[in-house]
Amino acid sequence: MNRRDWLAVTAGLALAGCSPEQPLRIGFIGGLSDRGSDVGEGGRNALMLAVEQRNQAGGIKGRKIELVVQDDGQNPEKATTAIGALVAARVQAVVGPFTSAMSAVLVPQVNQARLVLISPTVTGTAFVGKDDYFIRINSAAAENAHSYAQQMYRRGQRRVAVAYDMRNLSYTGAWLEAFRVRFVALGGRMAVEVPFESQSDTAFSQVMRKLLAAKPDGLLFIATAVDTARLAQQGSKMAPGLPMGTSEWSGSDALIELGGSAVEGMLVAQSYNREDSSARYRQFHDLYQARFGRVPGYSAVNAYDAAIVLFEAMSRMQGSESLKEAVLKYGPYDGLQQSIQFDRFGDTPRQMFFTEIRGGRFVLLK
């Protein structure tokens, strides 16, 4: 045996010690530590579930998937650090974020890094119709707002007072703008539009007083679930019985939990059908509940859809194709409840389901 043989043997032993395939990394970014953490947590849980299921089914092209979770804290600086960490971890794509405010921070960064960022929930109009690395599962805010305007007008509301969260203005602003245009067009009037800063010491009673001062016949909140619940608590104290609605952003279970009886009768749209009885959805629903002790919310359903899109595109991706090209090319994807087909900008329409909170539950409006 000469020296070359020894080297070969040593190298062989060294290689044998390594696993044949490194896992594929998928990033997650979302709010996990602030008042929006119910949405982030739901998305994270659904993504964890999707990754687990995919790995059990053999992964993607034989490679396992590894999830890297980062908290954006709903804070631009923290989000920048978080996305930097994901880029450094060489993730294939990132699922998130869950708010337009964070998207505004992250999109330029992923474009620079050529990293696909696929948001389950963001609807901000600012991101619609752009050929970038940002792909959205949810429909555009403007469309949602139009639906809301029609729905509220149909429910007989003509003077609507709106409170909106300044901290996610890229969403709330666009949403409000679209709502206003459509509602006024329908013949309604905007009684008052009250911006507020969502903070721990925000005095929601004062916000409510401003809203009620305009004598509206309906209240509309464009805010997180927590803030909507807190506003509703004030509303039910100061003007019991006044119809309330809230944008789809707050449509999580935290709204009911924190709102209690104050949110009864509230109109809220969902990006998915909570009462879907299809076997596929029930299976997902039951599995999620068994695993995480909660029912899946809209962020969970949408994040699961995002995972379906991502894994499908990654498994069908050919040689020199970029992941972004693959995502846009291999649609439509068979989402949990809806078929997902992207246009060339990575946008897709999504059906809205209006619900009303009754007896501590979201009840689908027929």
Add this chain to the structure above:
Amino acid sequence: MMRERIWPLRSVLSALLVITMLVTFSIVGGVILLVRIPQLQKESRAEVTREVRELTVRVEILLGALESQMSFLSQTLQKSASVREANAVLDRATGDGHEFRAIYLVSGKGTVLAAGVAPDLRPGREDLLGSDLSATQLFVLARKRRQVIWGDKVLSALSGAVTVGLVYPMAGDRILLAEVPLSYLLSTVELAAGQRSSSIWLVDRIGEIIADTQDGRTVGAANMQTLPIMQAALRGEELPRVFSFGGRDYYPAVARSQKLDWYFVAGQPAGWANQQIRSAVLFVVAGFAGSLLVGLLLATFWAAWLARPLGRIVKRADQVTRGESIGEWPRGRVAEVNHLSADLEKMANALQEREQKSQAIFNTSPVPMAVADVDRQFVLLDVNEAWCREFGRTRETVLGRTGTDIGLWHSLDERQALMREGLPDVRGEARLVRGDGTVFLCQTFGRRVRVGESRLMIWATVDISELRRIENELRQLNAELEARVSNRTQALASLNDELTRVIAHLRQTQGDLVRSEKMAALGSLVAGVAHELNTPLGNSLMVATSLTHEAHEFRGLIQAGLRRSDLEKFVSGVEQAADIATRNLQRAAELVSSFKQVAVDQTSSQRRFFELAEVVEEMITSLRPTLRRTPYKIEVEVPPAGLLLDSYPGPLGQTIGNLINNAVLHGFDGRAHGTIRIVGLRDQDGLIVLRLSDDGKGIPAALLPRIFDPFMTTRMGRGGTGLGLNIAYNAVVNLLGGTLTVRSEEGLGTTFELRLPPKAPRISEADPRV
């Protein structure tokens, strides 16, 4: 095949020492690691299990203080009547918001009756009062259980921040609900953990991390419920040996706090991340590197020290090889090296002596010899003294030059022819030129030899001019001799022809003689037969004639008158005549019969099986009438059986008859008595011997060698043919395949002896010799 690389001794020794050291350390280190790492892993697992249990107890104690506070608060609030008072009590309990961010007094329906909040959140208190918390999970649980409950991670109804709830049921259906900030739990866990090496995560009922020992970095980042370790803990199964979390591996331990209904998950870094394992491995690696370093330094020095004397020996050996004179052979401090040096010294001396010897032999040789280099156009490398003498040249003028250069060859064609001869030996004749220009003929011998790397041709030359001259003379002499021999041979050949002719003539003469002898024998036989038959036939004729005469006389008487007496006389005469005629004719008939018998046996050469005694008896019987008239006797001593022959009885009988006749005619000639003795026996060789001896006068010695010759007779002119013994001899030797010898002494008798093979050789029936 790859050519092996040659290494200097120093490198080999260095490598040997270093490899030995490294292999030793690798084995020792490997064994240390193999034994120590599992021990460390076991220790780490035990450590993490112990730590998580301790921590659980400590956290329970620390958080128990909050419960006590709630208990105290509950009692205080029983006494407070107004909301304002209650708010004040609760505010005091909340303090600076470090332990509690807020404490709510909640009605049985979930409405906030009073609230104490941290100073920075007080503006929001008014909002809270009257809020409905009935839907919160914690409230639902509290209503159900009516006991102290630590909740899961939830969003604060007051601030929206992530907090942990603590409910304390009061008398009646009211409930105290406190929001404990994660920061407090974090600091509590860190306090309880102290300087522990394990990472610890505090996990709520639904798997969310609510505190950790990593500054809360993992809070919210994952739901631990999905980890195999949590699944195993929830099901009460044995934990996996290692679990991965946040990209790192840990040896796990899980403890559930009954009181808090939370899980404490702890992990000691596994594998390389484990401090102790890393230290152990680093220790071994450092040892390895250290021994490599020390080994390299020591081995280099040591190898150089060992190799130095060998290097000097190699240098000396090189000098010896180049033929340079050298001084002392080096000696060092290693016994084997000194031995080697001494042995090499002896060898070098022996080599030099051998070379001197070879040179002496080379120069002493009377044959001129030269050594040439085959690879350099046969340049002369050495010549001996005989060569210098023979060629009249000096070494200095020829060495380093070729034979052609110095004009050694009379003809280059001869050189070419010589070189074309087969390898490795060259042998031939060539004319060479001496230094003074004289040319002489040489027998040249060349042999190619390989000495080390070089191919040499060794030449030896012998002057054969003189030899050639003598050879020519010899050749001439030889030619003359051959001519003389040829002449003599011719003369002899003509003489021989003449002799051959004479012999042929003699043979013809002999044949004529034999024929005339046979005619003479026949004549004698016919005369004998005539003589024997003459008397009876004459008598018979005479009787017949006289009877005819008497018959004529009788007729006359008849006519004259016959008388009785005349008739009686006539009848008596007839009777007498008839009697005489009958006797004589009987005699003749007997004789003819006897001749016929002898003739038949003598000519019959039929072969058959017979006993010797039969033939002897037959012969004697046939001779007996003749012998009866003589005084001689025959004694026969032949056994009647046991001497069986497969042979020719006729010739054998004739031989016996001839020998008996010979004895009677010659041996007993002129004697009044004589005895013939016939003896038959078998000798030791299996041959049958028949001996006939007489006590006659014997045969003179001068005649003895010739008695079997034809025509040899002492009775020439007296009826002897001289062929009897010759015929007997021929029959015995030629037909019966035996021998016939004779012994005789004058006056004492003669003995003939036949030695016959029991089986005669087969010969043709028509063999003319018989």
